Amino acid sequence: MGLLVVSAALSGCSSGRDAGRPDVLLITIDTLRADFVHSYGFAVETTPRIDGLAQRGVLFEMAIAASTATAPSHASIMTSRYVREHTVGSLNGATRLEGIETLADSFREAGYDTAAFVSNVVLKARSGLDRGFDHYDDELPESEANRLMYFERVGADTVARARAWLEKPRETPFFVWVHLQDPHGPYTPGEPWSELAPEVPLRTDRALPVLSVNRGRGGIPHYQALPGVRRGPRYAGLYAGEVARTDAQVGELVDAAERATTSGLVIALTADHGESLDEDGFFFQHGHTASPEQAQVPLVIVAPQLPTRRIAGVVSHVDLAPTLLELASLDPLPHQSGISLVPFMREGRPLPPRAVLSDVGHEIGAYDAEGYWTIKVFGEGLDWQRYQRDGRGFRKVDEPKLPSDIDRYLAREVEPVPARAMSDQDLERLRALGYLPPDPN
Ligand SMILES: [Zn+2]
Numbered sequence: 001m002g003l004l005v006v007s008a009a010l011s012g013c014s015s016g017r018d019a020g021r022p023d024v025l026l027i028t029i030d031t032l033r034a035d036f037v038h039s040y041g042f043a044v045e046t047t048p049r050i051d052g053l054a055q056r057g058v059l060f061e062m063a064i065a066a067s068t069a070t071a072p073s074h075a076s077i078m079t080s081r082y083v084r085e086h087t088v089g090s091l092n093g094a095t096r097l098e099g100i101e102t103l104a105d106s107f108r109e110a111g112y113d114t115a116a117f118v119s120n121v122v123l124k125a126r127s128g129l130d131r132g133f134d135h136y137d138d139e140l141p142e143s144e145a146n147r148l149m150y151f152e153r154v155g156a157d158t159v160a161r162a163r164a165w166l167e168k169p170r171e172t173p174f175f176v177w178v179h180l181q182d183p184h185g186p187y188t189p190g191e192p193w194s195e196l197a198p199e200v201p202l203r204t205d206r207a208l209p210v211l212s213v214n215r216g217r218g219g220i221p222h223y224q225a226l227p228g229v230r231r232g233p234r235y236a237g238l239y240a241g242e243v244a245r246t247d248a249q250v251g252e253l254v255d256a257a258e259r260a261t262t263s264g265l266v267i268a269l270t271a272d273h274g275e276s277l278d279e280d281g282f283f284f285q286h287g288h289t290a291s292p293e294q295a296q297v298p299l300v301i302v303a304p305q306l307p308t309r310r311i312a313g314v315v316s317h318v319d320l321a322p323t324l325l326e327l328a329s330l331d332p333l334p335h336q337s338g339i340s341l342v343p344f345m346r347e348g349r350p351l352p353p354r355a356v357l358s359d360v361g362h363e364i365g366a367y368d369a370e371g372y373w374t375i376k377v378f379g380e381g382l383d384w385q386r387y388q389r390d391g392r393g394f395r396k397v398d399e400p401k402l403p404s405d406i407d408r409y410l411a412r413e414v415e416p417v418p419a420r421a422m423s424d425q426d427l428e429r430l431r432a433l434g435y436l437p438p439d440p441n
Helices: 001-016 049-054 070-079 103-109 155-166 232-260 317-327 341-347 404-411 424-432
Strands: 021-029 059-065 112-119 136-139 174-180 265-271 276-279 282-285 299-302 309-316 357-361 363-368 371-377 381-390 392-398
Touching: 001 059, 021 070, 021 232, 049 232, 049 265, 049 299, 059 357, 059 363, 070 317, 103 174, 103 317, 112 155, 112 404, 136 155, 174 232, 174 357, 232 265, 232 276, 232 282, 265 276, 265 317, 299 317, 309 317, 309 341, 309 357, 317 341, 341 363, 363 404, 371 392, 371 404
Parallel strands: 021 174, 021 265, 059 309, 112 136, 112 174
Antiparallel strands: 059 299, 265 299, 276 282, 357 363, 363 371, 371 381, 381 392
C-alpha cells in the first residue's frame, strides 16, 4: 500500500496537470434544508450564489442525506457507504472512521493536493474524517452560544483559511472540502442577514416555550434559545438569514477556487442534513428523525462540459464520491453503495429504480421515486410507515411489507470504532469552561 501511494503521488507530481484532471471543490453546509434555497423554492432570493451554481450546473431536486446527524452523514459522503456500513455508525462525535477508503484517499493517491476546512466539533480529526487529507484544518476557536463545550468556527473564518490555501502556488490539481457551520443553531446571522426574510410562516404562530432539553418537541430546544425571541416564524426568518450569510461565503469560496484552478473546476455543494421547522411538532432540530425536512438536502454539481439541468429522481449522499471520482476520470471506491450520477447528468436519462437511505440509528428513512418509508428501530423490533407522494406533499398509506433491499440493509451493522482521544488543547479548554474535573496536578 505504502509503495503504491508513493508511486501514485510521484506520477501525480510530474503529470497531474498533463493528465488534465480537474480541480475539485466540495462544499458541505451544515443544517441546510433544501427548501430554504431559492432555486429549490424558497420565496425570497436569499441564495444568489448557490442559485448561480444551479443555473450553470445540475440541480438534484430530491437529494437525501445518508444521516440527519453531522458526523455519520459526512462519513457517508466520504466513503459512499451508508451509516450501518461504516465505523462512524449513527453516533455523532463519539466514533471515528477507520479502515475504509475515502474520496480524499482516492484523490491523494492520484496525485492531488488535498485539504479540508471544517467548522463543527464532531468533524475534528479525531473523527477519522481527516483520512486522505494532506492538510486538515479543524481549528475551532468559538463556542456555540448556549453550549460552550460545542466548539465551532464561523463560516467567514473557515472560508478565509480555505482561500489562503487555494492561493498557494501548486503544480498538482487540488481537492478541497470546505464545511460551513453557520445555519446550524442558534440562528444568529447578524446584520444585514437577520432582516432579509424577517419572518417565515410556520404552522404554529404562538409564542413557544423554551425547553430544558435539546429534542425540540413542542418548543424551542435549549441550545437554540435566543434572548427575547419566542415566536417560531422569527426563528425561521433568522435561520433564512444564516442561510443567506452562508450563501455569500459560498460565493467567496467559489470565486477563490475559480481563480486558483488551471485545469477546470468541479464544484459539488450539498448539506449534511436539514432541520425541523414545526413538522410533527418538532422545532429547530435535526438528528432525531429521517423524515424529509431533516433528510432532504440541496445537491448541485457544476463541472466542465456538463449541461445545465434539473434532475427530479431520488439521489443520495453516497452517490457523491462515485460521481466526483468519475468526473476526475478516477476509479470508483471499493464497496461503494452509491452510483455515479455522471451518465444521468450528461444524458438526462432517468435514474435507476432504487431506495436510498437516511439512517439516524433509531429511525431509518428509505426514499424512492414514489415516496418514502420511515422505519423505527427498537432493539430487535421494527415498526414502519409508508408515505406516498401526493401532489407537493406526502400521505400515509398502508403497506404491510418492507422491500427486501431495506430488509438486507437492516440485517447488517459494522462495529463502530471509538473516536481518537481529544487533543490536550481541547481538554484544557473544556476544563476552563468547567466541563471536566480539574487536573489533579
Ligand atoms: Zn450537521
